[in-house]
Amino acid sequence: MNRDLLRSLVYDMLLARTFEERAAQEYANGRISGFLHLYPGEEAVAVGVLHAAEPADYVVSTYREHVHALARGISARQIMAELFGKKDGVSGGMGGSMHIFDGTRRFMGGYAIVGETFPIALGVGYAIAYRGLPEAVICFFGDGAVNQGTFHESLNMAALWRIPILFVCENNHYQIGTEIHRHSAVADIHKRACGYAIPAEKIDGMDVLAVYEAARRALDAIRNEGGPRFLEFETYRFRGHSMADPGAYRPAAELQAYLHDDPVDSVIRAAETADPTPGKQAPIRAQGSPPSPFRGPAWESLTAPDIESLRAEAAAVVDDAVRFAEASPAPTMEDAWHAFRRNRMPDGPSAP
Amino acid sequence: MAEIAYWEAIRRAHDEEMAHDPLVIAMGEDIGVAGGTYKATSGLYQKYGSERIIDTPISENSYTGIGIGASMAGVRPIIEIMSINFALLALDTLINAAAKIRYMSGGRVSCPIVMRTPGGTAHQLAAQHSARLARMFMSTAGLRVVTPRGPLDAYGMLKSAVRCNDPVIIIEHESMYNMRGEVPDHEVFRPLEGAEVVRTGSDITLVGYNYSVHLCLAAAEKLASMGVSAEVIDLRALKPIDRDTIRRSVEKTHKVVVAEEDEAAVGVGAEIISVINEECFFALDAQPVRVHAADVPVPYARQLEKAAIPNADDVLAAALKVLGRV
Numbered sequence: 001m002n003r004d005l006l007r008s009l010v011y012d013m014l015l016a017r018t019f020e021e022r023a024a025q026e027y028a029n030g031r032i033s034g035f036l037h038l039y040p041g042e043e044a045v046a047v048g049v050l051h052a053a054e055p056a057d058y059v060v061s062t063y064r065e066h067v068h069a070l071a072r073g074i075s076a077r078q079i080m081a082e083l084f085g086k087k088d089g090v091s092g093g094m095g096g097s098m099h100i101f102d103g104t105r106r107f108m109g110g111y112a113i114v115g116e117t118f119p120i121a122l123g124v125g126y127a128i129a130y131r132g133l134p135e136a137v138i139c140f141f142g143d144g145a146v147n148q149g150t151f152h153e154s155l156n157m158a159a160l161w162r163i164p165i166l167f168v169c170e171n172n173h174y175q176i177g178t179e180i181h182r183h184s185a186v187a188d189i190h191k192r193a194c195g196y197a198i199p200a201e202k203i204d205g206m207d208v209l210a211v212y213e214a215a216r217r218a219l220d221a222i223r224n225e226g227g228p229r230f231l232e233f234e235t236y237r238f239r240g241h242s243m244a245d246p247g248a249y250r251p252a253a254e255l256q257a258y259l260h261d262d263p264v265d266s267v268i269r270a271a272e273t274a275d276p277t278p279g280k281q282a283p284i285r286a287q288g289s290p291p292s293p294f295r296g297p298a299w300e301s302l303t304a305p306d307i308e309s310l311r312a313e314a315a316a317v318v319d320d321a322v323r324f325a326e327a328s329p330a331p332t333m334e335d336a337w338h339a340f341r342r343n344r345m346p347d348g349p350s351a352p
Numbered sequence: 353m354a355e356i357a358y359w360e361a362i363r364r365a366h367d368e369e370m371a372h373d374p375l376v377i378a379m380g381e382d383i384g385v386a387g388g389t390y391k392a393t394s395g396l397y398q399k400y401g402s403e404r405i406i407d408t409p410i411s412e413n414s415y416t417g418i419g420i421g422a423s424m425a426g427v428r429p430i431i432e433i434m435s436i437n438f439a440l441l442a443l444d445t446l447i448n449a450a451a452k453i454r455y456m457s458g459g460r461v462s463c464p465i466v467m468r469t470p471g472g473t474a475h476q477l478a479a480q481h482s483a484r485l486a487r488m489f490m491s492t493a494g495l496r497v498v499t500p501r502g503p504l505d506a507y508g509m510l511k512s513a514v515r516c517n518d519p520v521i522i523i524e525h526e527s528m529y530n531m532r533g534e535v536p537d538h539e540v541f542r543p544l545e546g547a548e549v550v551r552t553g554s555d556i557t558l559v560g561y562n563y564s565v566h567l568c569l570a571a572a573e574k575l576a577s578m579g580v581s582a583e584v585i586d587l588r589a590l591k592p593i594d595r596d597t598i599r600r601s602v603e604k605t606h607k608v609v610v611a612e613e614d615e616a617a618v619g620v621g622a623e624i625i626s627v628i629n630e631e632c633f634f635a636l637d638a639q640p641v642r643v644h645a646a647d648v649p650v651p652y653a654r655q656l657e658k659a660a661i662p663n664a665d666d667v668l669a670a671a672l673k674v675l676g677r678v
Contacts, residue, residue: 058425092458101457108424109457113448119414120449123421123429130377130403130427137421153414160409339459340494 007302007310009051009208010271013264014314016043016067019076022318023066023083023097027243031326032083035112036097037064041238044263045170047071048211049138049231052219058106058128058137060121063098065110068140072107074100076321086328093331094339108137115148117141118167122154125163125228136164136222144175146189155196158228166218167193169232170205176241177249190232198230205233206263209270235263271302353536358500359529361507362392362468366430368539369514370400373428376514379406379415380432389434390470390529416442416467420450420519423465428514436471436523437483450519451494466513467521472563472613473650473661474526482526482650482657484614486561489521490590490623496520497591498544499562503533505588508542516544523590525563547594549601553583556607556671559598559624561587564611567643570664571611575671582671590620598624599631606637609670613661616644641670 020038027036039046042064050059050071061068069079074090082089083097091101098112108124111117121139128135145151146169158165169190175183186192193200199221203214211233218229236258240247247255356364370376378393384407387394397405408415412433419429433439439446446467453463471484489497496518500506506524513520550565551572558568565586572582583601587593602608608628610621621642628640646660672678 060421089458091456091460094458095456099456101453101461103424103457103461108421108461109453111449113444116417116444116449119417119445120421120424122414123418123423123427124425125421126418127422127425127427130422149411150414150417153409153411154417156409157411157414157418336455339457340455341459 003302005051006271007306009047009212010267010302010307011310011314012047012051012071013043013208013267014311015070015076015317016047017264018314018318019066019070019079019321022322023080024239024243026083026322032097033085034096035063036083036243037241038239038243039064039067039237041258041263042170042172042205042235043067044208044211044267045168045205045233045235046140048208049166049168049215052212052215053138054135056106056133056135057219058108058121058124058135059140060108060117060124060137061100061110061140062114062117062142062145063110063112064142065100065140066097069100069102069107069110072102072105074102074105074107076317077324080318080321081325081328084325084328085330086325087331087335088324088328092335092339094336115141115145115150118145118148118150118154121165122158122163125158125165126161128164129162134223136166136219138166138168140168140170142175143169143171143173143180143189144183146192147184155193155198155228159196159198162227164222164226165228166215166222167198167228167230168215169230170235171232172235172237174237174241174250177245179249188232190230193230198228200230200232202232202234205235206258206261206266208263208267268307271307272304273301353534355532355534356503357529358503358506358524358531358533359391361503361535362510362524363394363396364535365507365510365514366393366396367399369511370396370404375426376428376430377404377406377422378430378432379408379419381408381410381434383407383432388432392432392468412438412441413445417445417449419465419467420445420453420463423463424453424461429465430510430514431465431467433467433469435481435526436469436485437480439467439469439485446495446519447492451492455494462517463519464517465519466510467519468510468524469521470524470526470529472525472527473657476652476654476657477526477650478652479649486523486590487614487619489523490620491618492591494519495591496544496589497523498589499523499587501562501565501586501588502531504535504540505542507535508540509544511539512541512544515541520544523562528563545589545592545594547588547597548586549583549597550586551582551584553581553605555581555605556609556675557583557585557601557605558667558671559585559587559608559610561590561612561620564613564662567611567662567664567667571667571671574664574668580671580675587620587624593623593627595627595631598627602628602632603635606635607674608636608640609643609667609674610640611643611662611667612645614645615647616642617647619644638674638676641674643667643670
């Protein structure tokens with residue numbers, strides 16, 4: 001069981017990296033247009049958190065959400081086709097890279113307005129709480145989003161009404177090109193949650209095992225004790241903000257240091273050894289939470305051939321996704337009108 | 353058939369829809385314990401509890417967003433914004449999210465919210481509490497905008513809006529909550545589309561919506577005493593616009609005045625006259641005329657407020673000008 005989970009984490013990390021690098025190539029090839037925000041460097045956050053989530057949990061994400069969608073189980077085919085603007089895309093080609101939605105997987109969208117996701121996720125959480133369901137909503141956002149008014153408004157209401165929401169800050173230290181100390185008076189973002197009495201912690205976001213464990217603890221706490229939780233993951237994006245941004249504002253040494261700490265390489269190294277996180281401080285476990293699945297007698301490592309076969313599988317899935325996206329037809333204006341007008345009930349029930 | 357006030361009609365629609373569907377909730381500032389600024393939810397907090405009649409903090413953009421998120425997960429929220437002026441704070445979630453989510457999701461996720469909010473001038477509420485803004489919302493693809501002129505539509509359109517899968521904005525009016533009108537005792541749903549001819553006539557068409565319908569009706573009364581037969585159209589919905597009803601009327605009367613309480617630029621009158629140009633330009637016998645507010649922030653001083661906002665005499669004067677009687 002634990003080995004399956006580890007294998008799944010490693011596979012999703014490899015798939016995430018392969019998918020995003022291929023998306024960059026296809027953008028260069030001219031088959032993807034618009035704004036394309038890629039996730040290399042940050043994979044551990046989406047993959048770790050969403051492995052800890054239950055299928056019935058909801059996800060609300062940002063414009064950098066391909067990997068969240070993949071980790072949620074949306075097919076690489078459907079996501080790539082969406083990036084290509086094709087009819088078989090997960091949003092029918094109407095959304096594009098920044099607007100992936102899949103109601104059947106409770107993936108309630110990628111949004112391109114920074115900070116807009118807080119209240120929307122909170123509303124989903126309100127619906128969960130209102131029905132008394134053992135579900136939660138996971139709200140992803142970057143460090144740049146925390147200076148929007150909606151952040152503070154939403155944290156207040158989340159705590160006030162004890163909404164089952166997990167706030168997940170992907171702190172990659174840059175608000176597009178502005179470094180965190182130049183945009184935030186308090187750069188320890190999780191500390192801001194204290195102002196609203198929301199339990200919060202900061203976690204190494206380059207370590208998928210630590211991310212997974214932290215998210216699991218937080219989600220357990222949400223389900224068992226109720227109310228919101230807040231996790232800040234320190235991470236880094238290896239590329240610029242979008243394909244239009246070379247990221248030249250970052251010191252070369254800083255980028256090199258993070259590249260050295262590549263989360264995909266790290267999880268592979270960890271998977272190949274008996275101790276999953278050598279040299280790293282295990283995160284402090286909340287009292288009463290279940291024991292880690294990565295520790296104890298059930299632990300088994302993956303072998304180098306295991307890793308190579310996962311790598312090959314990820315590459316094949318991405319190749320197939322590109323072929324699928326290429327073959328899919330372009331949506332028509334009729335499709336657009338259909339998407340826009342579907343479910344309309346303009347006049348309500350007729351008068352008796 | 354009972355005669356009830358506009359606010360009572362809204363309250364009754366809330367009550368019936370909340371009784372009908374346990375997933376209907378209402379949210380807004382002071383709507384619960386305090387009973388609502390315009391009493392539109394009075395007594396419902398006691399009846400349905402704090403989880404269904406939600407007193408929100410003063411965070412318009414975020415609580416509108418909460419309504420949007422909740423609607424995506426199956427709940428049917430009625431969001432009250434205390435004044436349309438404050439709805440400006442919610443433009444992001446309303447226009448960037450609610451109006452676009454169905455489209456962006458390829459038709460897979462809907463966002464069935466209702467936002468109710470009073471626009472319009474009342475009695476010296478000054479510049480920041482007298483905005484009308486209907487023109488801002490009616491320009492956005494993906495929203496429905498309706499403007500009930502009296503208790504029957506206030507009741508029946510709210511009921512239809514709650515059951516509609518589109519985001520619906522209901523623009524009420526600061527000065528109309530105590531206006532009385534007949535509403536049947538049995539349940540009624542009023543359509544969210546379609547204008548209504550509220551007075552038939554043959555010489556000139558007066559077009560209004562919400563409060564300005566009453567200005568048109570008063571002007572029509574005066575015109576009648578002068579031997580002019582005016583037809584009055586209540587647009588009812590500003591999005592979508594009912595082009596057919598306008599065209600049919602103008603083809604009959606050949607003359608038109610559009611009355612709006614808002615400033616003229618990029619407004620309801622501009623839109624209606626464009627529709628007439630597109631639908632039946634050659635039916636016109638005279639230039640259409642807009643009656644509208646002065647292009648200034650709404651003044652506080654009583655005389656200035658009165659001068660800045662159109663009244664029935666302004667509609668009458670415009671009609672006489674179109675009729676060539678000036």
